[in-house]
Amino acid sequence: xxxxxxxxLSVLIVDDNKFMRSTMFQVLYGLGVRNCMQAENPNVAxxxxxxxxxxxxxxxxxxxxxxxxxxxxxxxxxAESQNxxxxxxxxxxxxxxxxxxxxxxxxxxxxxxxxxxxxxxxARIVEIIENPRQFVKTGDYFGPDRxxxxxxxxxxxxxxxxxxx
Amino acid sequence: xxxxxxPPPEFIENPHNLQTKAKVLVGRTPEELFKLAEARVEKLKDxxxxxxxxxxxxLADFLTKAESKVDADRAAGIxxxxxxxxxxxxxxxxxxxxxxxxxxxxxxxxxxxNEVFNDAELKIVRAHVDAIRAVSAADIKGDxxxxxxxxxxxxxxxxxxxxxxx
Numbered sequence: 001x002x003x004x005x006x007x008x009l010s011v012l013i014v015d016d017n018k019f020m021r022s023t024m025f026q027v028l029y030g031l032g033v034r035n036c037m038q039a040e041n042p043n044v045a046x047x048x049x050x051x052x053x054x055x056x057x058x059x060x061x062x063x064x065x066x067x068x069x070x071x072x073x074x075x076x077x078x079a080e081s082q083n084x085x086x087x088x089x090x091x092x093x094x095x096x097x098x099x100x101x102x103x104x105x106x107x108x109x110x111x112x113x114x115x116x117x118x119x120x121x122x123a124r125i126v127e128i129i130e131n132p133r134q135f136v137k138t139g140d141y142f143g144p145d146r147x148x149x150x151x152x153x154x155x156x157x158x159x160x161x162x163x164x165x
Numbered sequence: 166x167x168x169x170x171x172p173p174p175e176f177i178e179n180p181h182n183l184q185t186k187a188k189v190l191v192g193r194t195p196e197e198l199f200k201l202a203e204a205r206v207e208k209l210k211d212x213x214x215x216x217x218x219x220x221x222x223x224l225a226d227f228l229t230k231a232e233s234k235v236d237a238d239r240a241a242g243i244x245x246x247x248x249x250x251x252x253x254x255x256x257x258x259x260x261x262x263x264x265x266x267x268x269x270x271x272x273x274x275x276x277x278x279n280e281v282f283n284d285a286e287l288k289i290v291r292a293h294v295d296a297i298r299a300v301s302a303a304d305i306k307g308d309x310x311x312x313x314x315x316x317x318x319x320x321x322x323x324x325x326x327x328x329x330x331x
Contacts, residue, residue: 001194001195002189002195003189003190003193003194003195003197003198004187004188004189004190004195005187005188005189005190006187008186008187009183009186009187017252019209019212019213019216019256020252020255020256022209023206023209023256023259026202026205026206026208026209027202027205027206028202029202029205030198030199030201030202030203030204030205030206031198031199031201031202032198055181055183055186056183060255062251085177085179085180085181086181087181087183091255092255093251093254093255093266093269093270093273094251094270094273114254114255114256114258114259114266115254115255115256115257115258115259115263115266116255116259117258117259118198118199118202118203118206119195119199122195122198122199122202128183129183129184129187130184132179132181132182132183132184133179134176134177134178134179135176135177135178135179136174136175136176136177137174137175137176137177138171138172138174138175139171139172144179145176
């Protein structure tokens with residue numbers, strides 16, 4: 001894996017647990033991130049997202065009463081926001097297949113299971129840097145293209161409606 | 166066949182290309198960053214140990230509530246147990262206490278899988294609380310060696326009895 005200078009990235013941490021925010025801040029600082037904002041709930045996060053240039057949002061899922069998923073949906077729905085297309089890493093201690101799918105269908109960019117390590121977080125950030133995905137708008141979805149990469153060798157059925165025209 | 170009722174997808178190029186901001190530092194590896202990050206996390210470890218101790222006391226308090234005869238107290242007890250277990254499962258592994266994460270995860274899954282908590286279910290919940298308290302009291306790091314394996318084996322034996330699993 002390559003070493004990237006992350007000092008120019010702006011990252012927003014969203015977690016209702018103060019100690020977890022501190023932990024994430026320290027991990028990010030160690031990885032070289034120098035511009036790091038923190039929000040204790042999705043409402044505060046939305047104000048940051050509306051007003052500040054942010055490169056990556058790292059949000060916990062399980063917050064109350066508004067969840068990380070609610071935050072993702074609000075960010076993606078804010079058509080006038082400069083950060084509507086911001087990269088979002090969703091953190092959760094409950095990384096079931098179903099939750100991964102739910103988060104993906106809400107418009108997240110990356111999914112990261114807790115407990116977090118410096119390696120696992122860095123790997124997600126590098127994925128965002130090295131493989132930026134176009135966005136897709138359909139009747140019921142707005143978010144990063146859920147097809148990660150074009151597989152030139154793929155010979156199976158194409159399932160998108162426009163593929164079948 | 167294409168679904169003619171659905172509009173075709175619209176593709177938007179991502180304007181946030183982070184490669185313009187994050188440059189590769191040639192000749193260096195990310196391991197040096199991992200060491201820096203881990204050193205910073207290490208400094209929070211004592212705080213985590215103190216939080217774990219306090220949360221163990223709160224788990225005991227919520228368990229007492231969950232065992233109450235008053236419905237509202239029982240519900241509040243289960244809610245509190247879930248909240249703390251959820252937080253601990255997300256933190257333990259980061260600070261070198263993976264058993265805390267494993268037991269916390271098992272507890273959350275058990276609480277989520279059940280709607281009613283009578284004596285039999287509360288016995289399982291108590292086994293989880295006792296296991297986390299044991300890890301905290303004995304300061305069991307990593308897999309805990311023989312003690313850790315025995316602790317997890319006992320919890321698994323109890324869960325196996327009711328068909329649940331870690």
